[in-house]
Amino acid sequence: MYTDTAHVDPPSILQSAFSGEAPPLLAHKALRRDEFWREIPGYSNVSEADFRSHLFQQKHAVTNVRQLRDTLGQLVEDSFFEDLSAGMHHAPMALRISPYLLSLIDWSNPLGDPIRTQFIPLRSQQQPDHPMLRFDSLNEQGDSPVPGLTHRYRDKALFLPIDSCPVYCRFCTRSYAVGTDTDLVGEKLKLHASLARWDRAFEYIESRPELEDIVVSGGDTFNLKADHLQLIGERLLKMPNIRRLRFATKGLCVMPQKILSDNAWFDALTRVVELSRKLHKDVVVHTHFNHPNEITGITHDAMNRMTERGIVVRCQSVLQRTVNTEPSIMQLHVRRLSYINIHPYYVYFHDMVPGVEDLRTTLQTGLDLEKHVRGATAGFNTPAFVVDTMGGGGKRDAHSHELYNRKTGIAVFTSPSVRPGKKFLYFDPLASLDEEHQWRWSQPLERRAMMDEALDAVNA
Numbered sequence: 001m002y003t004d005t006a007h008v009d010p011p012s013i014l015q016s017a018f019s020g021e022a023p024p025l026l027a028h029k030a031l032r033r034d035e036f037w038r039e040i041p042g043y044s045n046v047s048e049a050d051f052r053s054h055l056f057q058q059k060h061a062v063t064n065v066r067q068l069r070d071t072l073g074q075l076v077e078d079s080f081f082e083d084l085s086a087g088m089h090h091a092p093m094a095l096r097i098s099p100y101l102l103s104l105i106d107w108s109n110p111l112g113d114p115i116r117t118q119f120i121p122l123r124s125q126q127q128p129d130h131p132m133l134r135f136d137s138l139n140e141q142g143d144s145p146v147p148g149l150t151h152r153y154r155d156k157a158l159f160l161p162i163d164s165c166p167v168y169c170r171f172c173t174r175s176y177a178v179g180t181d182t183d184l185v186g187e188k189l190k191l192h193a194s195l196a197r198w199d200r201a202f203e204y205i206e207s208r209p210e211l212e213d214i215v216v217s218g219g220d221t222f223n224l225k226a227d228h229l230q231l232i233g234e235r236l237l238k239m240p241n242i243r244r245l246r247f248a249t250k251g252l253c254v255m256p257q258k259i260l261s262d263n264a265w266f267d268a269l270t271r272v273v274e275l276s277r278k279l280h281k282d283v284v285v286h287t288h289f290n291h292p293n294e295i296t297g298i299t300h301d302a303m304n305r306m307t308e309r310g311i312v313v314r315c316q317s318v319l320q321r322t323v324n325t326e327p328s329i330m331q332l333h334v335r336r337l338s339y340i341n342i343h344p345y346y347v348y349f350h351d352m353v354p355g356v357e358d359l360r361t362t363l364q365t366g367l368d369l370e371k372h373v374r375g376a377t378a379g380f381n382t383p384a385f386v387v388d389t390m391g392g393g394g395k396r397d398a399h400s401h402e403l404y405n406r407k408t409g410i411a412v413f414t415s416p417s418v419r420p421g422k423k424f425l426y427f428d429p430l431a432s433l434d435e436e437h438q439w440r441w442s443q444p445l446e447r448r449a450m451m452d453e454a455l456d457a458v459n460a
């Protein structure tokens, strides 16, 4: 059962992750195989068989502060729950976290834990938004010919068949539509699973011969019913113009149990992949891990099952302050993903979305980090560090900025093949700037002047 070659006990894993030093040579192979969930009072009597079932994980997902308090008991102080209750009022995403993720949090240090940081908002850590932040910052709705379908790149479209996920990430780019309504966002755009809505998307895709590549995302494809997953996959693959499909799911990270125990869903995915081979087309899974602590022996078992079925998995990570900006953490992350056969594909700079300014980093942070990651493993397992430009310019290599003023925190990108002639701005977090420039950002006229100056410099 416990087959990983270099077992290290859990405290050592956490220490190596936070030490700031280069990770030990074989640390990426040290995956947790202990019954870590039994340290949580609410799960102390949960058997391994139950914990490895997706039904247990789904049924016991924590969705409010009272449930979290009941589950954690005396593990944390009352002030933590007060901090969380206050934080929820300023959060773009509702609370939803699986027992699996909850059990991977180091509850002796919840304020500093990288998994807690991503899923449980605390008022004491939230920061004022940058004035240029906005919902749907990537302008997905502006590029939508039908609801739930974004067509921005010439040959590729993003299809959103569902608006729910097995967990809710604080930093979700699609907080304008994903999950239940929140105080901060108000009423969200609804993209519920609907055959009628999907038909409109299919008709559009079929009518555009230049479209070859469809990303099926959400929400999360983990939440699609098995027959719906198969229907979507087969319908798209049978279109003559479509050559490639990507199913996007964070599920492998937050609930790998589903791959191990939801045979109907996993078989449906397998059938779609097999059909793609018969048709000489390509179907892969895109997933989303951000920190090496998210990868355990259960993830490895799930990925082994994916590998046995020949399903290729790539990872898109999001750069987040205090989560994965340390070189040792990102190196370990990339090597651990590679070890379990997940290709690290992208590291995104944090999108400019409201409510999570505490998680954003400067452009320089990512540029420096990339130098440490490149060379840590093979090139094909080295992610590209990209900025998904605000306003719909698409993804740009972070190094390809036309200008980067570290005083004002403004970077300018161009995107000749997506939006010829247009310029796109990215902004460092205000807290990273000196006092003078923080003041300038607080003044609307100064703000405009700084942006005009950056744009003029690129035009010159």
Ligand code: SF4
Pocket (backbone or CB within 6 Å): 164, 165, 167, 168, 169, 171, 172, 173, 174, 178, 218, 219, 220, 250
């Ligand atoms: S799983 Fe993806 S779509 Fe769902 S909340 Fe997280 S980032 Fe957003």
